[in-house]
Amino acid sequence: MWKWLHPYAKPETQYYLCERLIPFAAALSLILLAVATVWGLAFAPADYQQGNSFRIMYVHVPSAIWSMGIYASMAVAAAVGLIWQIKQAHLAVIAMAPVGTVLTFLSLVTGAVWGKPMWGTWWVWDARLTASLILFFLYLGVLALYSAFQQRSTGMKAAAVLCVVGVINLPIIHFSVEWWNTLHQGASITKFEKPSIATPMLIPLILSIFGFMALSLWLSLVRYRNALLREDMKRPWVNALVK
Template sequence: MAGKNWMPRWFYQLASPKWCYQITGKLLPGFAIATLLLIVVGLVWGLAFAPPDYQQGNSFRIIYLHVPTAYMAQSIYVTMAIAGAIGLIWKMKVADMVAKCCAPIGASLAILALATGAIWGKPTWGSWWVWDARLTSMLILLFLYFGIMALNSAIESESTAAQSTAVLALVGLVNIPIIQYSVYWWNTLHQPSTFKITEKPAMPPDMWIPLLILVIGFYCFFAVTLMMRLRNEILRRERRSSWVRELLMQQRG
């Protein structure tokens, strides 16, 4: 395989900050509209029109925030680790920036997932917090995000910071399957996953369709926030390059 180029062309194009800045600028409006539509439709449907649960009544509706935020907290972590690995292997600056931009978004969604889970847990289980495997591994995920953000800002050199956070993110990657399968591997208070890849969800369609819409909406929301942060980061790091200067000149008129 040595010398042979088997990576697609766009992969190398992404490595160019300028190209990346332009393509995200084109993609951003579409994703923003999709985010708005999906989240509004999903929330109104889920909170106002979906039927209540036969046991939990209306308190189960917090699932429409809890499940998407919990999914995103994990998906963003995987994105961050993959970007970090690409940065490590190909020394790609844009990948480093993506990894850096993912951490604060993921941390906020992890906080939201834990908070909505606690609010859900009090009326249904009878407790805000239980040290079961699912809850604890999710808390570890939040601390991983904090650790990655702290490590990244503690190191002066941006390439060294990116390398060390990528290694930490890769080590922490092992936590993701633990979160995912904790409810099957161990006895936990947390119920098993709502969505399974192999089975139909164990709830009626007018309950799970809004949930699915919200999950997709939150993925779009992540794409929007990531692209906005990434564009800022590109401009900040490339501020000395000629194309950024030109761009700023044009915007000032």
């Protein structure tokens, strides 16, 4: 198995792999998000309690899920980079960080817009909201540490350490509705035996979740590909690309 994976450790191999995956991820994300948006906004029935204001969940829920998913991926990459001293793993962390930052910010903003008509306020300091805000600051901290040192390798390692330490916040976000009294409702779509959401609303939500996943992958691959080029700017394989 390791012999099979060994060629993929080369930066040039990873670059060409990104080139192949980027169009697929882009097309998949655009198709899924287009279908989910049209279905969710035009065809899904209004909620009997929330009316049409519930439709913001087609942005809020996927962005919240993948804000945590990207951070978990960053933590894995950071651990690999710290343990095995693989430079590309650190590059992957920095490539994903801005994407996760935007998704976390989007989840906070859409949550506030959704919360105003439902709770009567833009913001409350409940467990999940507070932990999500901490996640946003963790993303900013990773980006800040990466840029804070003259030696980029030092910044990468410092950002990786924060990323690994900060992963403890993810289970707090996920289980906060079970551990404490919060305004957020419990699980709706993960109860596969009997979801708490009607099927005509659930299907576009699932499509939107996978659409955001593909979008996150697309943007992260583009950033990672560019990071590989910058890192190996003087290597022969990069020079061969521009000839």
